[in-house]
Amino acid sequence: MQSVYEAAGGSEGLLRLAAAWHNRVMADEVVSHAFSHGFHPQHTERLAAYWAEALGGPATYSDTYGDETSVVRMHSGNGVHDEMDRRAIACVDDALRDGPQR
Template sequence: MNEDVPTLFEWAGGTEALNRLTHTFYGKVSRDAIVGPVFKNMSPDHSAHVAAFIGEVFGGPKTYSEEHGGHREMVMHHLGKHLSEEQRRRWINLLTDAADEVGLPDDPEFRSAFTAYVEWGSRLARMNSNLGETCDPETEPMPAWGWGVPGGPYKPPSAK
């Protein structure tokens, strides 16, 4: 990728913005009747860990890999949770609400990449949650997400 192109992590606003996102999001999750019950035992660090995970996927620091067990650990957290499609969809809807509420960039390019990643990741999380012991998390590398087909950050028409 061209060195002048910011990563999704940088464009999102870095660690501080992603922490704001997940903090607001898990507040909504914990109050929600559909998805709240599966998170009733989440740790106080949960939102910071998920922010670190997403940040790393988006090209930020490798904090989740270096300090929180890496991709394998994330997959392991979902095994046996038996998530339903209704719960996954609510998770996505609440995350999108939180993204708007905390003012994550709302340009078409960023939201396309963001939504593609969480749609993909949440479907894998749901699949893994129903796999039980047949899942081998070792074979799943940490994903690295980019801008995708839109091809880079939004540029206002006058800057093109």
């Protein structure tokens, strides 16, 4: 049986999805605020590695960048931001609908 990671195109597919999501987020006037202070130059690669691991792929994220606790710590303490969350999820939906970008 194929894993979700494999069905998503493996590391390459998830890297394309993360790049499409990041481009959409940066173009969104609400969600882009989360990146107004800047972001790590490898944010897209890190995000793709995180998603890959969460979907049954290799543990590259945990082995290289940290565990789930470090992700939660990095993204916490900013208060409630329901609208930003909703729009970030919409960016994922839109990026998925874009289809594979090669």
